[in-house]
Amino acid sequence: MKGIAVLGSTGSIGRQTLDVIRALPEEFKVVALAAGRNHELLAEQVQEFRPRIVWADGDVSGQSWGKGTDFVTMEEMAADVEVDVVMVATTGRAGLGPTFEAIRHGKAVALSNKEVIVMAGGLLNEAAHHTGAAILPVDSEPSAIWQCMRGEDQPVSKLIITASGGPFRKRPLEELAAVTAEQALQHPTWVMGQKITIDSSTLMNKGFEVIECHWLFQMPWDQIEVVVHPQSVIHSMVEFADGSVKAQLGPPDMRLPIQYALMYPDRVANRMLPKFDPLQHSSLTFEQMDTERYPAFKTAVDAGRAGGTFPAVLSAADEEVVHLFLKGKIGFSDINRLVCEVLDSHESSQERSIEGILAADEWARRRVGELVRGR
Amino acid sequence: MKGIAVLGSTGSIGRQTLDVIRALPEEFKVVALAAGRNHELLAEQVQEFRPRIVWADGDVSGQSWGKGTDFVTMEEMAADVEVDVVMVATTGRAGLGPTFEAIRHGKAVALSNKEVIVMAGGLLNEAAHHTGAAILPVDSEPSAIWQCMRGEDQPVSKLIITASGGPFRKRPLEELAAVTAEQALQHPTWVMGQKITIDSSTLMNKGFEVIECHWLFQMPWDQIEVVVHPQSVIHSMVEFADGSVKAQLGPPDMRLPIQYALMYPDRVANRMLPKFDPLQHSSLTFEQMDTERYPAFKTAVDAGRAGGTFPAVLSAADEEVVHLFLKGKIGFSDINRLVCEVLDSHESSQERSIEGILAADEWARRRVGELVRGR
Numbered sequence: 079m080k081g082i083a084v085l086g087s088t089g090s091i092g093r094q095t096l097d098v099i100r101a102l103p104e105e106f107k108v109v110a111l112a113a114g115r116n117h118e119l120l121a122e123q124v125q126e127f128r129p130r131i132v133w134a135d136g137d138v139s140g141q142s143w144g145k146g147t148d149f150v151t152m153e154e155m156a157a158d159v160e161v162d163v164v165m166v167a168t169t170g171r172a173g174l175g176p177t178f179e180a181i182r183h184g185k186a187v188a189l190s191n192k193e194v195i196v197m198a199g200g201l202l203n204e205a206a207h208h209t210g211a212a213i214l215p216v217d218s219e220p221s222a223i224w225q226c227m228r229g230e231d232q233p234v235s236k237l238i239i240t241a242s243g244g245p246f247r248k249r250p251l252e253e254l255a256a257v258t259a260e261q262a263l264q265h266p267t268w269v270m271g272q273k274i275t276i277d278s279s280t281l282m283n284k285g286f287e288v289i290e291c292h293w294l295f296q297m298p299w300d301q302i303e304v305v306v307h308p309q310s311v312i313h314s315m316v317e318f319a320d321g322s323v324k325a326q327l328g329p330p331d332m333r334l335p336i337q338y339a340l341m342y343p344d345r346v347a348n349r350m351l352p353k354f355d356p357l358q359h360s361s362l363t364f365e366q367m368d369t370e371r372y373p374a375f376k377t378a379v380d381a382g383r384a385g386g387t388f389p390a391v392l393s394a395a396d397e398e399v400v401h402l403f404l405k406g407k408i409g410f411s412d413i414n415r416l417v418c419e420v421l422d423s424h425e426s427s428q429e430r431s432i433e434g435i436l437a438a439d440e441w442a443r444r445r446v447g448e449l450v451r452g453r
Numbered sequence: 454m455k456g457i458a459v460l461g462s463t464g465s466i467g468r469q470t471l472d473v474i475r476a477l478p479e480e481f482k483v484v485a486l487a488a489g490r491n492h493e494l495l496a497e498q499v500q501e502f503r504p505r506i507v508w509a510d511g512d513v514s515g516q517s518w519g520k521g522t523d524f525v526t527m528e529e530m531a532a533d534v535e536v537d538v539v540m541v542a543t544t545g546r547a548g549l550g551p552t553f554e555a556i557r558h559g560k561a562v563a564l565s566n567k568e569v570i571v572m573a574g575g576l577l578n579e580a581a582h583h584t585g586a587a588i589l590p591v592d593s594e595p596s597a598i599w600q601c602m603r604g605e606d607q608p609v610s611k612l613i614i615t616a617s618g619g620p621f622r623k624r625p626l627e628e629l630a631a632v633t634a635e636q637a638l639q640h641p642t643w644v645m646g647q648k649i650t651i652d653s654s655t656l657m658n659k660g661f662e663v664i665e666c667h668w669l670f671q672m673p674w675d676q677i678e679v680v681v682h683p684q685s686v687i688h689s690m691v692e693f694a695d696g697s698v699k700a701q702l703g704p705p706d707m708r709l710p711i712q713y714a715l716m717y718p719d720r721v722a723n724r725m726l727p728k729f730d731p732l733q734h735s736s737l738t739f740e741q742m743d744t745e746r747y748p749a750f751k752t753a754v755d756a757g758r759a760g761g762t763f764p765a766v767l768s769a770a771d772e773e774v775v776h777l778f779l780k781g782k783i784g785f786s787d788i789n790r791l792v793c794e795v796l797d798s799h800e801s802s803q804e805r806s807i808e809g810i811l812a813a814d815e816w817a818r819r820r821v822g823e824l825v826r827g828r
Contacts, residue, residue, distance in 0.1 A: 229604005
């Protein structure tokens, strides 16, 4: 049995992780659960899975947690001796510290919280190289690439990441400035958390995935392409040196990549998971990405290519502006505009350290505040 | 350098094999070439590739073969000490003897001539098991499955073989009886030899591939599905125990699976090979196979499942009736009807031997002659 820590257990990926664990009770032992403010659901999860250690944001006295529940930090969970795999299903910056702690202790990290690798991909790889810790992608696109590369020790010529195009793929460009958070939250193919759903409507998320794949697969930037595939059935593709292309397919359901990461290298049957039926997905299409429609994609990739602390600033600024957009404080087009303004005014530190990354993160968040107040 | 024997070098797959070898001159040495009646092209190939041993059907005195060209049988080629890989690109029964001889000598067999495995799949597997010889698929569909399974030691739940549906996918059923050989030879996506093109118009070929995949991948019959995919871009798919599906894609071009088999396990760049561009293949569709339109598919799979000498009779009868159809002696609908009549009148031997298979083959060919003369 693998000992699992689930960080962000009340979010979308956290709940689906527990679905997988519930379906395969012989395989996993939940050692630790961590969540933010949804104490009620966390308490229910603690009742069901009986983790030894728990973390929750804020005052936890409002719930009954069961006898013997021990509250510790997420960093302590990540380093716990009973934990084999840390599922990092937090959002934004929150996963950074625990991810590094897990890697320092040689744990396998199932990484859903892609901002962590956007912020600190190079440092993560170095740390994992030192300890032998595995960084296992949970996102459907890098999971697809990882699966396609399985058993292939052969040179890869290109990664082809698919993008649904989000809810505004066909909306007239001149209407985009006026779209609301409610509209942006209506993703056509995936049900996800709010932050990633907004990032998927701007395709900022796809830029993050390019950065993620650059680091996870040590792939040069020019060998990563994105193609719009509105059905979200082909989760991504890999082209090998001989021109052969492999793809991984499935109905849009995060439980498969979650299970693949948790069970790796084993594939086991899980009746909860939907099967792919080609006749139910009888038309798969590809479209060129419209860079005018999705300027945030280029913003993200450019920041990734620039390196230094630019990707950390990108991620922090995006987290702040998406939050403002969700609260109705700024418009949809302001998301990319503000992120670009923050990046433009940033002077990257070339010093590569967690402290430097966190300082850049803090700076970017303050800068967003200044720009918004200054309007 | 790998020593290669190309059996059927003047046919479609043989010529494309030599294209691959021409593009990768550091990798291969052509030791042997064998062809049927196209002596002129064979002589040109001998001039270019300088094989040590050659076979040609009939009187070879009409061509100049170059000094030191030694004529031997295909069986002798398959067993030659300098040959590492035997490309069996013959058609119909012709490849059976040389394939067994290659396997007996522990050679890798790149098998394009699928009738060989249809006729004698179980015996081939047993022989290969004894000597450690590898049977490497060249057909695009089993090659796709082989590539998708690469590095996956995990349980497979299903193979999904794709079928273009051939030239008559949309033709009214009542018109099928009257279609001509010329019409049946117009395959919508693949340029191939005549026999396989007719087999692709009836989907007999797809039934053969089901039999081929059953033996190559030791896959139970009920775990092999066929779906119509008119674009021939997804060459086939594999569903694993966890429900994850992997597919191999590429423009319809046999040189990729040929190279993959010859170079296995290496993937090397070859500028001759077309690349897959999702925007050039922007719509991929799936359709249910219409069993009324393609009765030969079921005929083939049923014969495969029945086992014994039924698959050999299937293959032999098909080879004969396709020949008659190409000569205009019988109609399109007669192809399946006659094959079924031959199968219905066959009493299978359970004795499993090459001799038994060849006797059944001979019997089936005679039986086709009787049925056609008796009309």
